[in-house]
Amino acid sequence: MGKFLFVQPHPDDLELNCGQILHYLTRKNRNTHTVSIISVTKGEFGLPGSQYDKFKGNFLAKVRTRELENAMAIHGIPSDNIHYLGYIDGYVPFKEEIIGKFVKFLSEYRPDIIFAPEPLYTSYVHIDHVNSGRVIYYILYNQRIEKYKPRLFFYSSLLPNFLFPFTKEDYYITERLLACHKTQFWLLNQMKIINKIKTRWYGMQVRGWKFAEFFRKVDYNKDHLSLKQDKIPLLVRMVYRFCWAHRSWFNAKYPAGSIY
Numbered sequence: 001m002g003k004f005l006f007v008q009p010h011p012d013d014l015e016l017n018c019g020q021i022l023h024y025l026t027r028k029n030r031n032t033h034t035v036s037i038i039s040v041t042k043g044e045f046g047l048p049g050s051q052y053d054k055f056k057g058n059f060l061a062k063v064r065t066r067e068l069e070n071a072m073a074i075h076g077i078p079s080d081n082i083h084y085l086g087y088i089d090g091y092v093p094f095k096e097e098i099i100g101k102f103v104k105f106l107s108e109y110r111p112d113i114i115f116a117p118e119p120l121y122t123s124y125v126h127i128d129h130v131n132s133g134r135v136i137y138y139i140l141y142n143q144r145i146e147k148y149k150p151r152l153f154f155y156s157s158l159l160p161n162f163l164f165p166f167t168k169e170d171y172y173i174t175e176r177l178l179a180c181h182k183t184q185f186w187l188l189n190q191m192k193i194i195n196k197i198k199t200r201w202y203g204m205q206v207r208g209w210k211f212a213e214f215f216r217k218v219d220y221n222k223d224h225l226s227l228k229q230d231k232i233p234l235l236v237r238m239v240y241r242f243c244w245a246h247r248s249w250f251n252a253k254y255p256a257g258s259i260y
Helices: 013-028 050-055 058-075 096-109 127-141 171-179 182-203 234-244
Strands: 002-008 033-041 082-087 113-117 151-155 162-166 211-217
Touching: 002 013, 002 096, 002 127, 013 033, 013 058, 013 113, 013 162, 013 171, 013 182, 013 211, 033 058, 033 096, 033 127, 058 082, 058 171, 058 182, 082 096, 096 127, 113 127, 127 151, 162 182, 171 182, 182 211
Parallel strands: 002 033, 002 113, 033 082, 113 151
Antiparallel strands: 151 211, 162 211
C-alpha cells in the first residue's frame, strides 16, 4: 500500500494539475493506496475585483471548502482526508511557523510520495504556490524529519521530467472536477484552455497516448542550490512579466473593512 499526499495552496489547484493521477490512484487503485490532501489556504480572496469584496473572507472560505469536498468526492476522497493549514489566500509565508506545521503533519502521516507546486521552475508565479513548494522542499532536503525522504514531484513545472498519460475520453474527469468550483469559473475556464494545450503537447511525447499530466521529479542531489530566494531563473521571470504581472487579480488584496 502506498501513501500519497497532495499539497495545494488553494482549494482548486489540483484539478488541472493532478486531477487525472488523483483519479487513477483513488478509483482504479483504491484498495492499494491512501490519499490525503493539504490545502494551505481556503481561497478566501479568490474572486476578481473590489465589486466582490463583500463575499471575500470567511464566507468565500466556506463556499470554497465545500467546492473542494465536492470535487474530492468524485475521486472517493472523504472530507476527513482533507486538511487545512489555516493560512490566508495570497499571504502564504516561507518561515519557521509554516515549516513547523508541515513537519508535524508529515511526521504523523509519513507519505511515501508527495505532490506539491513547483517553487523554482514554475509556470504559475503566485507567492502561495512558490512558498508552499519551497516549504516542502526545505523540510525534505534539510532532513527536518529524521530518516524520512519520500519521493517528491512538483506540478505546474516548466521543466517536467515525468509524464502521466491519459486518454482523450478521460478528460471528462477534469471537466467534472472543474464544474465543482463554481466560484472559480472566471479563472478556470481560461486556465482550462492553456492546460488542454499543455497536456496535449506532453501527451504527444508518450507513444500511444493523446494527453499527459506533467511533473518534475525532484533530485535532492542536484536541486538544493536553486531554491535560494535570489536565484529566480530567467525563464520564470519572463513568464511572470508577460503572463501574470499585468493581471489585476493575480495578487490577492484584503478588501476594505476586512475582518482579517
